[in-house]
Amino acid sequence: MAKVPIQFTLNGSEKAEFVESGATLLNALRDKVGDTSPKGGCHQGTCGACSVIIDGELRLSCLTLAETCSGAAIITTAGLAEGGVLHPLQRAFLDAFASQCGFCTPGMIMAAKALLDHTPDPSREDVVEALSGNICRCTGYEPIIQAVLTAARSNSQNVA
Amino acid sequence: MALALQTYATVEDAETALKAAGTRYLGGGTLVVRAANEGDVGVCTLVRSTDPALTGIDISGGKVRIGAAVTMAAVARHPDLAPLARPARAVGGPAIRNMATVGGNLFAPSPYGDFAVALLALGASVEAGGTTMPIEAFLTGRDDSHAIVTSVSFDLAALAGFRFLKVSRVKPKGVSVLSIAAVLGHASDGTVSSARIALGCMADRPMRASVAEKALVGARLTADGIAPALAAVCVGIDPATDPIASAWYRAEVLPVHLGRLLLG
Ligand SMILES: Cc1cc2nc3c(=O)[nH]c(=O)nc-3n(C[C@H](O)[C@H](O)[C@H](O)COP(=O)(O)OP(=O)(O)OC[C@H]3O[C@@H](n4cnc5c(N)ncnc54)[C@H](O)[C@@H]3O)c2cc1C
Ligand code: FES
Ligand code: FES
Numbered sequence: 001m002a003k004v005p006i007q008f009t010l011n012g013s014e015k016a017e018f019v020e021s022g023a024t025l026l027n028a029l030r031d032k033v034g035d036t037s038p039k040g041g042c043h044q045g046t047c048g049a050c051s052v053i054i055d056g057e058l059r060l061s062c063l064t065l066a067e068t069c070s071g072a073a074i075i076t077t078a079g080l081a082e083g084g085v086l087h088p089l090q091r092a093f094l095d096a097f098a099s100q101c102g103f104c105t106p107g108m109i110m111a112a113k114a115l116l117d118h119t120p121d122p123s124r125e126d127v128v129e130a131l132s133g134n135i136c137r138c139t140g141y142e143p144i145i146q147a148v149l150t151a152a153r154s155n156s157q158n159v160a
Numbered sequence: 161m162a163l164a165l166q167t168y169a170t171v172e173d174a175e176t177a178l179k180a181a182g183t184r185y186l187g188g189g190t191l192v193v194r195a196a197n198e199g200d201v202g203v204c205t206l207v208r209s210t211d212p213a214l215t216g217i218d219i220s221g222g223k224v225r226i227g228a229a230v231t232m233a234a235v236a237r238h239p240d241l242a243p244l245a246r247p248a249r250a251v252g253g254p255a256i257r258n259m260a261t262v263g264g265n266l267f268a269p270s271p272y273g274d275f276a277v278a279l280l281a282l283g284a285s286v287e288a289g290g291t292t293m294p295i296e297a298f299l300t301g302r303d304d305s306h307a308i309v310t311s312v313s314f315d316l317a318a319l320a321g322f323r324f325l326k327v328s329r330v331k332p333k334g335v336s337v338l339s340i341a342a343v344l345g346h347a348s349d350g351t352v353s354s355a356r357i358a359l360g361c362m363a364d365r366p367m368r369a370s371v372a373e374k375a376l377v378g379a380r381l382t383a384d385g386i387a388p389a390l391a392a393v394c395v396g397i398d399p400a401t402d403p404i405a406s407a408w409y410r411a412e413v414l415p416v417h418l419g420r421l422l423l424g
Contacts, residue, residue, distance in 0.1 A: 002164070020162060021163070021164045021165050022162055022163025022164045022165050022196075022205075022206065023163075024193065024197070043194075043197040043198075044194050044197060044198065045190055045194055045252075045255075045256060048253070048255065051255055057233070057258040058254050058255045058258055059255055059258055059259055060190075060255045060256070060259065062193075062197065063188075063189045063190055063193040063194055063197075063259065064189065064193070064259070065163075065165050065186070065189065065193065065206070067165050067167070068165070068208070111254065111255070114254065115254075128332060129254070129332050129333075130254055132253045132254070132332050132333035133252060133253020133254055133255050133256060133333060134253070
């Protein structure tokens with residue numbers, strides 16, 4: 001299968017790779033670029049573990065072809081911590097025990113970040129809706145919802 | 161099986177490429193890439209077009225035109241299409257809505273196709289392969305269509321009488337047990353003067369409830385007034401049995417939910 005060149009920014013850094021035409025972004029990120037934070041749970045769009053933010057919008061990297069992301073700005077959970085300091089969402093997930101096995105966590109954090117980027121002061125209902133495409137088999141969801149609400153509050157305190 | 165992707169600047173060139181065996185058009189990819197991931201060997205080459213004709217929502221001269229590549233998220237946040245936010249938000253979760261296109265929804269088999277149900281009630285026309293046809297004709301012939309859908313259009317005025325309901329087991333996001341869309345017109349005495357009712361999950365693709373529509377014209381939107389329409393809504397349906405619901409269950413609850421939509 002022919003390889004095609006793609007270029008994009010990943011968490012602010014320029015990346016250029018040759019990928020197989022038709023490769024999914026999930027496979028390109030994990031196998032080519034070495035960012036294993038997006039997880040392959042179902043490869044069917046149902047679990048949300050592969051969620052990333054592409055040009056400001058939450059997407060499923062398992063259903064996105066890498067080639068269609070040429071020139072895009074991609075954000076993954078691996079890029080959130082700055083200088084060894086966890087992002088408020090990561091901190092809140094840790095503090096609220098919102099992560100058990102952790103498989104869903106990078107996707108949950110991406111879905112939560114996509115929400116908070118547009119809705120910095122969400123209601124509980126907003127959070128439930130924002131996480132509705134992400135499956136967690138461990139936590140029962142409540143700690144995750146609380147973590148997102150806590151991160152939103154800590155964000156607004158930082159801004160104030 | 162490895163996939164290949166071909167990108168074309170114009171719809172015409174992409175349509176030419178789609179004549180080759182094993183090719184499928186790529187919209188948002190939520191169904192077609194999923195099929196490839198699941199091992200559907202019928203999909204070898206995906207073809208897409210970056211033609212601007214596929215994008216944008218235009219409202220002018222009392223007509224709404226939505227490009228086939230417009231996503232559910234873009235429809236849901238459009239300020240002039242507020243009644244359509246409901247069916248657009250009924251499709252999948254937030255990430256799916258950022259990817260799922262209007263064009264792709266027209267091809268989605270039951271239990272999917274919630275937005276196409278809305279378009280059917282609105283009496284939309286579908287522009288594909290350089291011709292424009294009523295959505296009914298498009299849906300009937302879609303399996304044999306090799307043309308690229310460029311846009312859908314409908315009268316802005318139809319949104320005034322538009323109602324939509326989706327029933328799913330998982331909340332807030334879940335696959336349809338059924339969906340119903342209706343566009344009702346009213347006479348000055350309050351009776352229904354025109355009715356278009358579209359059903360999702362009652363056949364392999366969205367269908368009109370024609371007998372119920374006729375029963376509703378001239379009626380009042382009261383429990384007694386809509387009773388003949390509810391009694392007729394199951395005429396001609398052939399719902400599927402799938403992991404979400406049995407055909408029997410879908411048929412049992414259809415009149416109940418139509419009643420709620422009409423009286424709500
Ligand atoms: C987890 C999950 C949940 C979902 N939930 C729902 C739901 O609740 N309701 C619902 O209705 N759907 C749902 N879907 C199905 C799907 O996301 C939508 O139907 C969506 O609108 C399909 O659009 P797409 O652009 O992704 O289609 P694609 O996957 O890109 O294409 C689907 C089919 O349409 C053809 N096609 C696409 N665009 C065009 C065009 N412009 N011209 C010609 N052919 C075209 C493709 O060749 C393909 O055969 C869900 C899917 C997933 C994975
Ligand atoms: S791996 Fe993409 S949604 Fe499950
Ligand atoms: S923490 Fe294990 S799946 Fe969510």
